[in-house]
Amino acid sequence: MTDWLLRGDFAQQPLDIYVLLLSILIAFIGGKLIAWTYIITHSGLSYSRSFVNSLILLPVITTLVMNVLQYNLVTAFGMMAVFAIVRFRNILRDTLDTSFILCGLVLGMATGTQRFPIAIIGCIAIVAVIFYLWITSFGTRHRFDLILNLHWSRPLRELDELKALLERHAFKTHLASQRATEGYEGADLSYRLLLRNPARLEDLLNELRALEGVSRITTMKAEEESEI
Numbered sequence: 001m002t003d004w005l006l007r008g009d010f011a012q013q014p015l016d017i018y019v020l021l022l023s024i025l026i027a028f029i030g031g032k033l034i035a036w037t038y039i040i041t042h043s044g045l046s047y048s049r050s051f052v053n054s055l056i057l058l059p060v061i062t063t064l065v066m067n068v069l070q071y072n073l074v075t076a077f078g079m080m081a082v083f084a085i086v087r088f089r090n091i092l093r094d095t096l097d098t099s100f101i102l103c104g105l106v107l108g109m110a111t112g113t114q115r116f117p118i119a120i121i122g123c124i125a126i127v128a129v130i131f132y133l134w135i136t137s138f139g140t141r142h143r144f145d146l147i148l149n150l151h152w153s154r155p156l157r158e159l160d161e162l163k164a165l166l167e168r169h170a171f172k173t174h175l176a177s178q179r180a181t182e183g184y185e186g187a188d189l190s191y192r193l194l195l196r197n198p199a200r201l202e203d204l205l206n207e208l209r210a211l212e213g214v215s216r217i218t219t220m221k222a223e224e225e226s227e228i
Helices: 002-007 017-041 049-069 073-085 095-112 116-136 156-169 198-210
Strands: 146-152 170-179 187-195 214-221
Touching: 017 049, 017 095, 017 116, 049 095, 095 116, 146 156, 146 198, 156 170, 156 187, 156 198, 187 198, 198 214
Parallel strands: none
Antiparallel strands: 146 187, 146 214, 170 187
């Protein structure tokens, strides 16, 4: 039985069963590494356990596919026809998920063609790049760190006093909205601030409370600008 299994491949190119098992093992370990990287670095709203499992299965399946297609052009065209009939439709909510899918495919292609150095070095390099992007938060924008809402009951022409106070505590100030009510003096103001020292936020609030004409102060921490 064992001899039939080892010698029962009648393809044009003889199969080395030990190389095949090594290919599957490297693909599985690499897939686990990619999956663990995804679990640790994932920061989106949608997390799927099945997607994580697919990151492990994908390199293994691709390895087997590449071994089936290797040295056989007819089989390759036949496999293309099969995949054309069977449609796989899945909506990826995060564009970075596509990169993980491609990483798994490339890993499977490398192990399936027995190019083990490319598979191992490439997998480690990609994981290192992903961790670098995750640790450094590359690509995020943080132009303001505080949203300040207040009511200004004095005439709007006297806003310079409020602006001077805000500029003492913030590198940048931006008046995002100004809403006035007909028949009432003053307005509801909303500012975006990039504080000079976030630890001194309470000092800013105390000065605002002491400033004549300021009331109904509310603050909210501004999150980084990212696509949801």
